[in-house]
Amino acid sequence: MDLWTRRKFLIASGVVGASALAAGGAVIGWQDLARGAATRPLAGGTPVLVLVTLYGGNDGLNTVVPAGDPAYRSARPDLAYSPDQVLDLGEGLGLNPALKGLHGLWGAEQLAVVRGVGYPQPSHSHFQSMDIWQTASPAAPASTGWLGRWLDAQGRDPLRAVSLGGTLPPLLAGATTSGSALPLGAFRLPTGPTLTSFTALGAPGADDPATLAAAATADRDLLTVAHTFGPVLDGLARTSASGASGAAGEGSLAQQLDVVAACVAARVPTRVYAVSLGGFDTHAGEKATQEQLLGQFDQAVTGFLGKVAHSANPVVLAAYSEFGRRVQANANQGTDHGTAAPLLVAGTSVKGGFQGAQPSLTDLDEGDLRFTTDFRSVYATLLHRVLGADPHQVLGQDFPQLDFV
Amino acid sequence: MVATVSARAQVAHLLRRAGFGGRGEELDAAEKAGYEATVASLLGAPQGAADAGVAATPPPVFPVIAPPGRDVTARKQANRERAQQAAQLAGWWLTRMVRANAPLVEKRTWFWHGHWATSIQKVRSAPLMLAQNQTLRALGGGDFATLAHAMVGDPALAVWLDEIGSTKRAPNENLARELMELFTLGVGHYTESDVRAAARALTGWRLDRAGGRLLFVPAAHDDTPKTILGQTADFDSVSLVDLLVGQPASHAWVVTRMWNRWAAPGPVPAEVMARLRTAYGAGRDLTALLHALLLDPVFRGPTVVGALAKQPVEYVVGALRALGITPDDADQAILLGTLRRLGQVPFEPPNVGGWPSGDAWLTAAAAQARLDFARWAVTKGDLGAVSSAPAASRVDATARLLGLDGWSDRTRAALQEAAGRPATLVALALAAPEYAVN
Numbered sequence: 001m002d003l004w005t006r007r008k009f010l011i012a013s014g015v016v017g018a019s020a021l022a023a024g025g026a027v028i029g030w031q032d033l034a035r036g037a038a039t040r041p042l043a044g045g046t047p048v049l050v051l052v053t054l055y056g057g058n059d060g061l062n063t064v065v066p067a068g069d070p071a072y073r074s075a076r077p078d079l080a081y082s083p084d085q086v087l088d089l090g091e092g093l094g095l096n097p098a099l100k101g102l103h104g105l106w107g108a109e110q111l112a113v114v115r116g117v118g119y120p121q122p123s124h125s126h127f128q129s130m131d132i133w134q135t136a137s138p139a140a141p142a143s144t145g146w147l148g149r150w151l152d153a154q155g156r157d158p159l160r161a162v163s164l165g166g167t168l169p170p171l172l173a174g175a176t177t178s179g180s181a182l183p184l185g186a187f188r189l190p191t192g193p194t195l196t197s198f199t200a201l202g203a204p205g206a207d208d209p210a211t212l213a214a215a216a217t218a219d220r221d222l223l224t225v226a227h228t229f230g231p232v233l234d235g236l237a238r239t240s241a242s243g244a245s246g247a248a249g250e251g252s253l254a255q256q257l258d259v260v261a262a263c264v265a266a267r268v269p270t271r272v273y274a275v276s277l278g279g280f281d282t283h284a285g286e287k288a289t290q291e292q293l294l295g296q297f298d299q300a301v302t303g304f305l306g307k308v309a310h311s312a313n314p315v316v317l318a319a320y321s322e323f324g325r326r327v328q329a330n331a332n333q334g335t336d337h338g339t340a341a342p343l344l345v346a347g348t349s350v351k352g353g354f355q356g357a358q359p360s361l362t363d364l365d366e367g368d369l370r371f372t373t374d375f376r377s378v379y380a381t382l383l384h385r386v387l388g389a390d391p392h393q394v395l396g397q398d399f400p401q402l403d404f405v
Numbered sequence: 406m407v408a409t410v411s412a413r414a415q416v417a418h419l420l421r422r423a424g425f426g427g428r429g430e431e432l433d434a435a436e437k438a439g440y441e442a443t444v445a446s447l448l449g450a451p452q453g454a455a456d457a458g459v460a461a462t463p464p465p466v467f468p469v470i471a472p473p474g475r476d477v478t479a480r481k482q483a484n485r486e487r488a489q490q491a492a493q494l495a496g497w498w499l500t501r502m503v504r505a506n507a508p509l510v511e512k513r514t515w516f517w518h519g520h521w522a523t524s525i526q527k528v529r530s531a532p533l534m535l536a537q538n539q540t541l542r543a544l545g546g547g548d549f550a551t552l553a554h555a556m557v558g559d560p561a562l563a564v565w566l567d568e569i570g571s572t573k574r575a576p577n578e579n580l581a582r583e584l585m586e587l588f589t590l591g592v593g594h595y596t597e598s599d600v601r602a603a604a605r606a607l608t609g610w611r612l613d614r615a616g617g618r619l620l621f622v623p624a625a626h627d628d629t630p631k632t633i634l635g636q637t638a639d640f641d642s643v644s645l646v647d648l649l650v651g652q653p654a655s656h657a658w659v660v661t662r663m664w665n666r667w668a669a670p671g672p673v674p675a676e677v678m679a680r681l682r683t684a685y686g687a688g689r690d691l692t693a694l695l696h697a698l699l700l701d702p703v704f705r706g707p708t709v710v711g712a713l714a715k716q717p718v719e720y721v722v723g724a725l726r727a728l729g730i731t732p733d734d735a736d737q738a739i740l741l742g743t744l745r746r747l748g749q750v751p752f753e754p755p756n757v758g759g760w761p762s763g764d765a766w767l768t769a770a771a772a773q774a775r776l777d778f779a780r781w782a783v784t785k786g787d788l789g790a791v792s793s794a795p796a797a798s799r800v801d802a803t804a805r806l807l808g809l810d811g812w813s814d815r816t817r818a819a820l821q822e823a824a825g826r827p828a829t830l831v832a833l834a835l836a837a838p839e840y841a842v843n
Contacts, residue, residue: 124582125582125586126756127592188776190776198819198833200815201833205814205815209711210764211712211713211764211767214767215838215839215842218841219837281756283578283579284579330578331572331575332567332571337578337582
């Protein structure tokens, strides 16, 4: 129930969070997206990446479950699933029973499970490990996100990468440019002369200090967003799969993906979308909480992939968390912060099946799984095969690519 | 950016940061008394029942919600009662912040709520959250060690971070980790093995829900030797906290957390860090630290004035105080709705890291929520100071009403267009960029 969400990483991630905002991670409007779609629609066949961040540390062992392994059951007797409860994947593994839709994708060979994903000398801090995942820099703190560096190499275009919700995740912060944050929710503006005055309030001021300038920008962006696409957002809010959590909130994963689906259908020139779901920090009473969250994830993701399955642009969705959890349960029917975990990749253009080796449950590092696949191999694959970019330029070194897309 | 900050801008800044902003007449008085004297009166103001606004807002008394058992209807009823109590609690605190004559204690309590960030969504008990809130209020200006001891023994925090039920057989690391990472040391000043050993030190606590306190169960406590931060002893929760708060890294961490929330984001300038650590001292004196922070020349200077955005609670409470609105029960529901849209409901931090600070709050979606709130507030508030002024001076009268020392040319011109309509003028002023800055 600990509500780990994207918002926290804008504070506590320190350097990265602050620079993400300072680098001009502007909140853009639907207007910009629509104009982009009209004037330079994404060329048919150009792949689109949707990155799902699961905040809080999702328990990988109860997501892709080694249900038949006696070491699994003895480490967490109260939390373990039995082989007949999980959705079989073969090789002694099965999906959490809440992931029914994803199991369907597995059967259609549109789900890849990358096993044992992590990095050397893992951090058990939410903040630090999420920073590492978002910056792709395990050895030392970095001030740019991995997709931010990709954006830097492309030249400035606020439409190229978009996060859903009011704030910008550090992964989209580059040194010279950044992705944009698209808000969710309905809008109500004043009318007549009051609107004229409100519009004037948001005008840029040449001498504005940084915070004042950001406040004026927020007022200005509200007009951009609301004027043109308020009705679209209203319509989305009404038809959304799950309850609204307010215009300033990040919205449910389903709401975020509804907007992404609409953008993909409109062929806006966006290559990368960042969405998120929080709440995975299950130190106590894990089973019910995680099933509920994975159920939300499953419905949102499979609903979304169904909508974009026949779009002009193939969509590849990848979902990761900052770490998995300890093999051994604690005394509260929960698990503490761990290390390596499976990473899921789905979409019509994805090659289904396993990638990477399943970590051993008996050869542990201080009670934690040893990673078998460096997360930067996943990034290198996504950069090269989905975004058509040079992974070396973004990651600073070469990593073996995987065969999931 | 201006190289110097005027005396009036400095006291306006002080009243915003050490409270929820002052009205024009309060700025006048503070400017006349002088900056240092204003700091002294903020810190030395009557507290507790001696403050009439505090006396007028006693904390709620919550009826016990009987355990509902397995019956679905009874469980739903209990959940409804819990939700009502949570709303009542948050509404009470907002009203207390609005009514307190000396706002510094409430501002300081708000700061500590963000530091020891605990959410009622997991604790599920308004009485336990209220008890924690009172602890933060009572101990937030004393020795940090006393506060830290009280928090490690606080039932709400113990539920939130799973201290309850953590046993020597299977210690839960949640509290141990956040105690080091977020509450006392900061990341990089401990190892994973320190976390695991500290988790063992914190084992053995159960919750006496009826009594609202923690009970120690010796049989569940790991009383074997543990090595933490290089020292080996049979640490328990008391000796662990003593060890942590005595670390030099802890002193720097407390100073940094205070500076980032009361002054400016980013690293603390080295000379400021040295001055504030001296004030904090071996006695870990939080009032001396705050005093030194508010008097620090850097705090009063151009790199800090205007360097934070108002958090939503600061924004809403400040506006209510300026407009003289005392929220009733119906108003409280509206205010909590506003704060929910803005992403900051008291007692519901998003996680143990607390809420963001800085420009993260300045989004288009938040601008819409502020605009809606402003349009509501002007229908409830006292706008006499603006409407009674001649049209030509109403824009200035609005700045006085809201405790601002002035407007940018852009905003002045925009507001002037609405000078003939005082309610619209004040609503626009509340939505103006200047009022979003802390």
